[in-house]
Amino acid sequence: MKKRFLFxxxxxxxxLGSCGKPAAVAPQLxxxxxxxxxxxxxxxxxxxxxxxxxxxxxxxQVNGTDGNGVPRALVTFRGDGLNLNPPQAxxxxxxxxxxxxxxxxxxxxxxxxxxxxxxxxxxxxxVTLRQIALGYQEKVGKExxxxxxxxxxxxxxxxxxxxxxxxxxxxxxxxxxGNILNAISDVDLVKIIADGGPALGKSPQTPAYGNTLKxxxxxxxxxxxxxxxxxxxxxxxxx
Amino acid sequence: xxxxxxxxxxxxxPARRFASVSxxxxxxxxxxxxxxxxxxxRHYQRSYRRLIVQRxxxxxxxxxxxxxxxxxxxxxxxxVDRCTTCHVAxxxxxxxxxxxxxxxxxxxxxxxxxxxxxxxxxxxQGAATNVSEAHxxxxxxxxPILPARYLEASCGQCHMEPLKGTPQLNLGRRLLARxxxxxxxxITQADGSLIVPVDEPPSLDHIAEKTTREWLFAWIKNPQAYxxxxxxxxxxxxxxxxxxxxxxxxxxxxxxxNSKVPLASMPLPxxxxxxxxxxGLYGQLFCASCHATQNSKGILMGGDLAPELTRVGNKVNPDxxxxxxxxxxxxxxxxxxxxxxxxxxxxxxxxAYLLTKKDDDFLANVHLAPSNAESVARGKKLTSDYGCAACxxxxxxxPPEGFAPDLSRIGSxxxxxxxxxxxxxxxxxxxxxxxxxxPRAFGPALKMPRFTLADNQVEALTTALLxxxxxxxxxxxxxxxxxxxxxxxxxxxAGRLMEDLxxxxxxxINGNGGDMAPDLSRxxxxxxxxxxxxxxxxxxxxxxxxxRRMPKFNLSDEEIRGLSDYxxxxxxxxxxxxxxxxxxxxxxxxxxxxxxxxxxxxACQSCHIADYKNDKGYxxxxxxxxxxxxxxxxxYRWLQNPDALVPGTPMPSARMTSDEARDxxxxxxxxxxxxxxxxx
Numbered sequence: 017m018k019k020r021f022l023f024x025x026x027x028x029x030x031x032l033g034s035c036g037k038p039a040a041v042a043p044q045l046x047x048x049x050x051x052x053x054x055x056x057x058x059x060x061x062x063x064x065x066x067x068x069x070x071x072x073x074x075x076x077q078v079n080g081t082d083g084n085g086v087p088r089a090l091v092t093f094r095g096d097g098l099n100l101n102p103p104q105a106x107x108x109x110x111x112x113x114x115x116x117x118x119x120x121x122x123x124x125x126x127x128x129x130x131x132x133x134x135x136x137x138x139x140x141x142x143v144t145l146r147q148i149a150l151g152y153q154e155k156v157g158k159e160x161x162x163x164x165x166x167x168x169x170x171x172x173x174x175x176x177x178x179x180x181x182x183x184x185x186x187x188x189x190x191x192x193x194g195n196i197l198n199a200i201s202d203v204d205l206v207k208i209i210a211d212g213g214p215a216l217g218k219s220p221q222t223p224a225y226g227n228t229l230k231x232x233x234x235x236x237x238x239x240x241x242x243x244x245x246x247x248x249x250x251x252x253x254x255x
Numbered sequence: 256x257x258x259x260x261x262x263x264x265x266x267x268x269p270a271r272r273f274a275s276v277s278x279x280x281x282x283x284x285x286x287x288x289x290x291x292x293x294x295x296x297r298h299y300q301r302s303y304r305r306l307i308v309q310r311x312x313x314x315x316x317x318x319x320x321x322x323x324x325x326x327x328x329x330x331x332x333x334x335v336d337r338c339t340t341c342h343v344a345x346x347x348x349x350x351x352x353x354x355x356x357x358x359x360x361x362x363x364x365x366x367x368x369x370x371x372x373x374x375x376x377x378x379x380q381g382a383a384t385n386v387s388e389a390h391x392x393x394x395x396x397x398x399p400i401l402p403a404r405y406l407e408a409s410c411g412q413c414h415m416e417p418l419k420g421t422p423q424l425n426l427g428r429r430l431l432a433r434x435x436x437x438x439x440x441x442i443t444q445a446d447g448s449l450i451v452p453v454d455e456p457p458s459l460d461h462i463a464e465k466t467t468r469e470w471l472f473a474w475i476k477n478p479q480a481y482x483x484x485x486x487x488x489x490x491x492x493x494x495x496x497x498x499x500x501x502x503x504x505x506x507x508x509x510x511x512x513n514s515k516v517p518l519a520s521m522p523l524p525x526x527x528x529x530x531x532x533x534x535g536l537y538g539q540l541f542c543a544s545c546h547a548t549q550n551s552k553g554i555l556m557g558g559d560l561a562p563e564l565t566r567v568g569n570k571v572n573p574d575x576x577x578x579x580x581x582x583x584x585x586x587x588x589x590x591x592x593x594x595x596x597x598x599x600x601x602x603x604x605x606x607a608y609l610l611t612k613k614d615d616d617f618l619a620n621v622h623l624a625p626s627n628a629e630s631v632a633r634g635k636k637l638t639s640d641y642g643c644a645a646c647x648x649x650x651x652x653x654p655p656e657g658f659a660p661d662l663s664r665i666g667s668x669x670x671x672x673x674x675x676x677x678x679x680x681x682x683x684x685x686x687x688x689x690x691x692x693x694p695r696a697f698g699p700a701l702k703m704p705r706f707t708l709a710d711n712q713v714e715a716l717t718t719a720l721l722x723x724x725x726x727x728x729x730x731x732x733x734x735x736x737x738x739x740x741x742x743x744x745x746x747x748x749a750g751r752l753m754e755d756l757x758x759x760x761x762x763x764i765n766g767n768g769g770d771m772a773p774d775l776s777r778x779x780x781x782x783x784x785x786x787x788x789x790x791x792x793x794x795x796x797x798x799x800x801x802x803r804r805m806p807k808f809n810l811s812d813e814e815i816r817g818l819s820d821y822x823x824x825x826x827x828x829x830x831x832x833x834x835x836x837x838x839x840x841x842x843x844x845x846x847x848x849x850x851x852x853x854x855x856x857x858a859c860q861s862c863h864i865a866d867y868k869n870d871k872g873y874x875x876x877x878x879x880x881x882x883x884x885x886x887x888x889x890x891y892r893w894l895q896n897p898d899a900l901v902p903g904t905p906m907p908s909a910r911m912t913s914d915e916a917r918d919x920x921x922x923x924x925x926x927x928x929x930x931x932x933x934x935x
Contacts, residue, residue: 065423067403071711096354121403122354123362153363156420164905167874168861183871184861211910220858227908228898233419239363 045104047090050135051078054091057112060128060145063244065155067121073114074145078107078132085111095128097121098147123151125248148244157240160233161191164225184221194245202238209234295385296324299341299357306358312349319347324384327372331731334372336381338389342373365420375726376409377401392682397670401721404714405684408666411722413730415446416738426712427719434486434706436716438645439659445727446737454486458587458648463508465575465586469621471501474570479707481570481617482563483555484547488704491695496637502626503634507650513578513585519599523573523607533608536601544761544771544803545592548612558803560760560771561592568613577606584755593757596809641702659703666724687717741766749821756808764826772805777900779826781889784819791815828900836891841921849922857909857919865926875906882927891920 059074078089091113092104097120105113119126126147131140150158161169169188171181181188189196197205207215210226225234242249265275291297300322307316325339344350345361345368353359361368374381378401383389392399401409407424417425428450431437435454442450462471475497478485492500524532537543542564547557549565571579578585580602583592597605635652638644642659644652668683675681676696679689689696692713694703708716727735743765745753753759759768762775778787792815794805810818853859862874865881881890889900894916897906911919 065404065407067406068423069404069710069714118404122359151362152365152420155422159419159422164907167905178873180862180873183873214856220856221861223857223861223907224910225907227896227910236419 045090045106047106047133048088049086051080051086051089051107051111051132052134052141053079053083054130054132054141054143055079056143056145059114059117061148061246062117063148063150063158064119066119066123066149066151068119068149070117070119070147073116074128074130075112075114076130076143077110077112078141079111087111089113089132091130091132093128093130095126098126098128100128117147119147119149123149123154123243125149146246146248150240150243153236154240154243156233157236157238157243160229160237161240164228165191165237168221186219186221188221191241192244192246194247194249197241198245198247198249205238205241206231206234209237296340300343303343303358316344316347316349326382327369329369329372332371332375333726333729334375334381336372336374337384338373338379338381339368340384341386375412376406378409392670399682402684405718405721408718408721411719412445412724412727413734414736415444415448416736423715423718424722427715427717430708430712430716431719434708435646436662439642439703440662441657442661442720442723443663444723444737445730446735448737448740451740454646455589455591456487456646458589459504459508460648460650461508461511461514461586463505464511464514465572465579466570467572468498468501468505468623468626469618470570471504472497472623473618473621475500481566483549484559484563484707486706488706490641490704492637496633498623499630499634500637500643501623501634502630503632503638504649505626506631507635507652509650511586513575513582516578516582516585518574518577519602521599521603523603523610526607526611529604529607530611533604533611536604537608539807540595540605541804541806544806558771560769564609564612566612566614566617568610569617571609573606573610576609577602580605591757591760593760593806593808594755595806596811598809662720663723664725664728666721667726684717684721687720688713691716739766743767745821745825747821749818749825752814752818761805771803774901775822775826777826777828777831779823780828780831781885781900782823783884783886784823786884787819787823788815791819831888831892836888836917836920838887840917841887841924843921845918845921846925847922849918849920852911852915852919853922856915857911865923867928878923879926879928882924885923887920887924890923891916894919 055077057075057077059070059072062070062072064070074093076091078086078091080086085107087107087109089107089111090104091107093100093115094103095117099118099120101116101118105115107113113130115128115130117126117128126149128145128147129142130145131142133140167177168180168184169191171179171190173179191197200208204216208218208222209229210224210231212224213219213222215224229237264271266272303320304317307313307320310316320343323340324337325343327334327336327339339345341357342359344353344358348360350358350360372381373379378398379389380393380396380398381389383396387393388396390400404423407421410418410421411424411428414421417428431442431450432453435452435456436442437450437452438456444450472494474481474487475490475492476494477489478487479489523529543557545558545560546562546564547555547559548563550556555563567576575586580595580597582594583590584594638649639652639655642655643649644654645658665687666683670681670683673681673683673686674697675686676689679685690703691706691708692710693705694701695705744750744759744767745764758764758775761769761772763770764775766776768774782790791808791810794807853865859865859878860870860872862872864870864872864877864879867877867879885893893900893906894909894911895913896908897904898908
């Protein structure tokens, strides 16, 4: 009697432990076709607040050796700190698959990695897309940039504002132009914004905003520029 | 065997029994505290020590680290937050490379850590010292950590004013007013002010004059089929219900003031002529500043201040339209549309042109049975049941009081009062989001309709509602930042004229009005009388790049003089001293120096046009005629500190001396080149 109990108890405990969390495994999709290459169609380099669902889905295309889209190929998505829905998909008739991305809670850069298996177990093809999450400071910077800066620093026009970019010589730098701006230190950027272009021997077309913006607001604009820099900005590299 | 003899030995006599029980107790008592050694927070603090010890700045980090349970205690705000026990590095910015919690430093934020603690913004249970109790819902604690995408809601507990760092909250509050949520739901903010709807749905008092039963039926069935961005939601009425409501609305309609005015005998031009000449007139009158129409590709062009006009020909009665264009306020006293002084010819042409804007398929399949008394009675009941009168003025149905739940404290709604759907996470943000996105999913009999909102708009609304917490109400009043609600309306004869022209639909004056056009509160100090008279006669945009312009009102000379003189007197900048500038100093020598400053030192031509031949700046207003437009003192003061005269202007306050400002003023007052009609 006692012995039987000694046998039943661990079995019961084992059963209890394994039923604690019903494993939520998504049904595995089976690819009907394979491609050799995966490329971005749209949805990379979006900018949004932390935790936000991105406005546009990320759309990828799986191509075969002939460069045409491969329908029913398997694409799996992953990304540290990201919520990706669905986690895997089969490509549609044109060889495309899309995923809705929700950013994580930490400001900074997130990578969406999309993979597709190559034919005959020949490994996987992969593409990585960058997405940018803005924290409080960068959001303040974006708001200020939208009001005071973009009309000259962004060549795109909208119904509310016509871009002044083309009227200026030398042309202004885009705030995302990491190739130029990553090399300029925070101290110098503060000088240009606060005291105008001539403070660093540059064009007076950039007026001085030091009386208009508070120091914290200038810092916020710089934080925003750093956040959207392409190629990405790294504080160590700048030093 | 051995066990039994040992037991007999220990319990054999009372002394031994006492000793063995005491030792057992001592063991138990000493084990209990060691449990604490294995608590989660000690584990994290040990991990943190291991993390920093490998770093080059270990000594400094170790010095700043405090072991044991930490807490931020702010009695006035009922804050006891022990989050810093595990989140030990919130203020260590050198650890910014850490990507995992709990050792991330806090990103830059507007308040100091010790000022408000953690849970006021992040929610969660501050006093808890283990991960699940602090972050997630428990039976004893309902408020889990607020997801990052709704975090801006926390700012809204104290801040009623739009903040730069909270675009989503600001959008949500604008939408609460824009989509008329506040017609049905009372929403009292932390400063005691109510959210005031700004959508102004039309009065239905005289609806039979304006449109037909068929159009009403089609509109009620699907407002977005008529206007893509119509804010009226689709109530998903059945055909019978929509017909009943249409029948009732027609039956309750009375005659308006407008209908008593005889129409001019001028016949409407033909559709062909209207399509050509009318399009030109529609453009000249800048109707598109407020009204949108779809172009041939189906893209909406024009403003969103007023209804879309793509299919207005399907909607309106021609006589009603002509009377409306002549005097909108005679039909609806609260409309935002100005009373333009169109002549009979313009009225006929514009009416005929608008009537060509129709879609022949729109009402082609609407065939309603004749109206009868039962149908009208059913329609009246539906109109009353669904709270139509909360938004629209309707004869015989008073606006319902407290029609929908008060949302003033929705952000702290207890979860036991919430009926969740099966497939959703049981949290308040998820509930509010789903309830706005698809209210009838919570019960087909619910009255709240589904609004036409994008997911990001629903998220913004959810954020604004999550700001309505119990905590917001109990905040010390000195912490609550409210915004003044100005009710300014101009008085006297000029005030009546300005009401007639609905100036404040577009212009803000003394804190009250729209934001499409410039604030006029200080216009009297800024402009010269001759220019103002001329501008009223023939409004010409100052900013070449703007598509939206002030329409021409066709005012009489007497009206123009009265209005201009009123503005020049009433709308002065406070403390504006016109003797601040020595006008004698604005001489040619100063002007020459000013011109150099304009083009070289300050590069004003980057944003402004002083000379249409050479300058291209499209950001600020054109300055080619500024010498006739602005007063010298205004220019002089403006150059030195534009923010002081128009708070929030995008014009930067260049660091210039008063001498430089004087010289630039001397140059600018010489610019008197009226742009010729048709010039670039």
